[in-house]
Amino acid sequence: MKPATVQELIWAGVLVALAAFWPMMSNGYWLGIGVDVMMYTALATSWMLFSGPTHYISLASAAFFGVGGFVVGSGMSDYDASFWSMLALSAVIGGVLAALIGLATLRLSGVYFVIFTLGLAEMIRNLVSWVQNNFLGSRGLYVLTDFTDAHLYWMLLVTAGCVYLLGWIISRSRLGFALRIIGGDETVARHVGINTATAKVILFTTTGVFGAIVGAIIAPRWSYIEPNQVFSPQLSFFVVIMALLGGSGRLWGPVVGVIPFLLIWNWVDSNFSNQSILVLGVAFLVIVYFLPHGFVGRIEQLRASARGRS
Amino acid sequence: MYRRSFFGLAAALAVAGTSLFAQDMIKIGAIAPKTGPLAGGAVVTQWPNVRLWVEEVNARGGLDVGGKMKMLELIEYDDKTNPGEHIKLAQRLATQDKVDFIVAPYGTGFNIATAPIYGKFGYPMIAVSAITDKMEELTTRYPNLFFTLGTTTAFVDGVKEILIEQRDAGAIGNEVAMVNVADAFGIELADRARELFGEAGFDIVYDKSYPLGTPDLSPVMKGAKDSGAKAFIAWSYPPDSFGLAEQAIIEDLDVNLYYSAVATSFPAFKGAYGNKINNVLGAGGTDVDNPAIAAYRKAHMDITGEVADYWASANTYASLQILEQAIVGAATLDRDVVTQYIKDNSFDTVMGELSFTNNFSNTFWSVGQWQDGVFRGVKGSNVEGAVPVRAKSGWSE
Structure with a gap:
């Protein structure tokens, strides 16, 4: 992953400003797609913050997303709390959880880490159900608000913008530099005096915070929260595939992965409803065989060859 | 000149003809799981009844809407038991496919999650596979939402x-x-x-x-x-x-x-x-000895090739009969009028005479x-x- 430039930040600002007008231009269905795009952009970008430079593939997105949704559902349904206070609380819980998990597991590397994070969502789902069953006792988790898709879209846009800004700052800081060295060779990084565990935990925590925030914002859209649905492992795979399809070389990579993926997914879904899961497999193959560095890698390769020719 | 206007007229008639033809259909949208954790229930209780109803109505020549017979056209989607997918598909039904009416989703959470969308477009939602103790709050918030299976x-x-x-x-x-x-x-x-x-x-x-x-x-x-x-x-x-x-x-x-x-x-x-x-x-x-139920179960077997379940199958079919009778009774496809008709009238269904008090039908087996x-x-x-x-x-x- 390369450090981000000021030029990129300006472009990102312009894009965010333009994206803010989408709810005024689109009707129900396309606005709904817009909400999906923003949700996955925020999730995939925050995934990229950590996994991009370190090359640790995390399948924990669903765990944090689910925690956010569950905290909002439980708080608003069982304790009559406001949405905003629960949104803040879910960010805190997501962060603390990620920090604890990070401390326990980021000493692991490679495939051990992947497998652990895959099991994490399942573990938290069961834990949450157990707590709800034994201590909270619930009459269903209802999240009834007056938010429309446009409101949720803007909230997600702001979240995605914050993720990008944070990533931009980190990538230009000492921490970002340290992470790139860890990604290159962790042994070397330790050898030159980088506290690799701390750096990784900090970044993993931000992923947890943003995952939980996105889950919390989506909760009013679903209106009724069931642990089995908010902790769906499919979400984790979606996030990883979209991020890799875009390319992990640049912070803006996920955006160019999320949009085409969701458009194709939705087209296949509405025309060949039973085959849509195939898209996931084909996307995997495309990444492995044709786009090992994602769209970003391919774009930069083309740019470099154009420059070479001229 | 005359000839040209004649052609123009013919073209206009042709266009009008096709649009008239399109209006002879009533588009019905249905979303429920065909895959995922809830699919096992939906393929037993929900889907066969939707198909049974559409086939039966069309075999009778369609619905009489204000003196005109209209056939049903079914648009169905699989939500994969995923609320995000379901919400998106519901928006698709309402704004892209522009269906005239919808079949309420399968599962409590899905009914509540889509109530704001269907409410916005005025679709009456006669929920069956949705059981909750929050009916009063939900129906006050979503006046188009009806419950039929109890609390x-x-x-x-x-x-x-x-x-x-x-x-x-x-x-x-x-x-x-x-x-x-x-x-x-x-x-x-x-x-x-x-x-x-x-x-x-x-x-x-x-x-x-x-x-x-x-x-x-x-x-x-x-x-x-x-x-x-x-x-x-x-x-x-x-x-x-x-x-x-x-x-x-x-x-x-x-x-x-x-x-x-x-x-x-x-x-x-x-x-x-x-x-x-x-x-x-x-x-x-269910009461299998009741002649209406017995006839329904036989039709279910004959047309879908499967035995109806002994619970919500009949309620699901009854909810579609309510929709059908409300459209015919209101003699219009105007959804607000049809919704009001559902609130004001009682309906003759396989579950007997059904009517709604505060959007709640109090006839069900527990x-x-x-x-x-x-x-x-x-x-x-x-x-x-x-x-x-x-x-x-x-x-x-």
Whole structure:
């Protein structure tokens, strides 16, 4: 992953400003797609913050997303709390959880880490159900608000913008530099005096915070929260595939992965409803065989060859 | 000049003709799981009834809307048991496909999640597979949402009444063994049951939950057996209702009252365990001797090739009959008029005469029992044909 430039930040600002007008231009269905795009952009970008430079593939997105949704559902349904206070609380819980998990597991590397994070969502789902069953006792988790898709879209846009800004700052800081060295060779990084565990935990925590925030914002859209649905492992795979399809070389990579993926997914879904899961497999193959560095890698390769020719 | 205008007229007529043809169809949208955790229930209860209804109406030449016969065109999507997907597809039905009416989703959460979308476009939503105690709040918020299958409390009440009757008859004592699946619906029912059973003087001597989709229910059943209670209640879902019955047979659970909730009423339940599950109680019920129900079950078998379940199948079909009669009665496809018609009128359905008070239809079965190969209703609200409960004795064929 390369450090981000000021030029990129300006472009990102312009894009965010333009994206803010989408709810005024689109009707129900396309606005709904817009909400999906923003949700996955925020999730995939925050995934990229950590996994991009370190090359640790995390399948924990669903765990944090689910925690956010569950905290909002439980708080608003069982304790009559406001949405905003629960949104803040879910960010805190997501962060603390990620920090604890990070401390326990980021000493692991490679495939051990992947497998652990895959099991994490399942573990938290069961834990949450157990707590709800034994201590909270619930009459269903209802999240009834007056938010429309446009409101949720803007909230997600702001979240995605914050993720990008944070990533931009980190990538230009000492921490970002340290992470790139860890990604290159962790042994070397330790050898030159980088506290690799701390750096990784900090970044993993931000992923947890943003995952939980996105889950919390989506909760009013679903209106009724069931642990089995908010902790769906499919979400984790979606996030990883979209991020890799875009390319992990640049912070803006996920955006160019999320949009085409969701458009194709939705087209296949509405025309060949039973085959849509195939898209996931084909996307995997495309990444492995044709786009090992994602769209970003391919774009930069083309740019470099154009420059070479001229 | 004349010729040109004649062509123009012909072209205009042709255009008008095609649009008239398009208007002869009523577009019906249906979204429910065909894959994912809830698919097992939806393919038994929801989908066959939607297809049955559309085929029957079209075989009759369509619906009479203000003197014009209109055929039904069904647009169906699989939500993969995923709320995000479902919401998106609902928006698609409303704004891209522009369907005239919709079939309410399958599952409590999906009905509540789509209520704001369908409400915005004025679609009447006659929910069937949705059970909640929050009906008042939900229908105030979403005036287009109707409920037809009862409340959480009604379900627990049905079981409580049976417990009391069996205690009075001496078949069981005060001890009850109760288990529940640790998921929204199971937790809600168990929570309510602790309260209501306690008030009725029952002692829940064994109270355990298990995670959804757990493959091994043997420890749960062993614990229930060791408790010595003569009554066993499980607030369970489709996969585990089967798993619990299997373990009860293996352990030879010695009870005089055995109840498991969702899916006990599925024909496959008897298919799996034959007469071993004779006298098992479960959520739902129906009166197979009622001529309307018998005719419906036969049509279901003839057209879809499957046996209707002994619970919400009939309610699902009835909800479609309500929609049908409201469209014909209101003589328009104007959704606001049709919704108002549903609120103001009563409907002649396979479940008998149905009408709504505050968007709630108070006619439903709550508990049924497998009696000699048929799952018959034993408790319900405003339903006729309930048979007396029998005591369970042993698990042999």
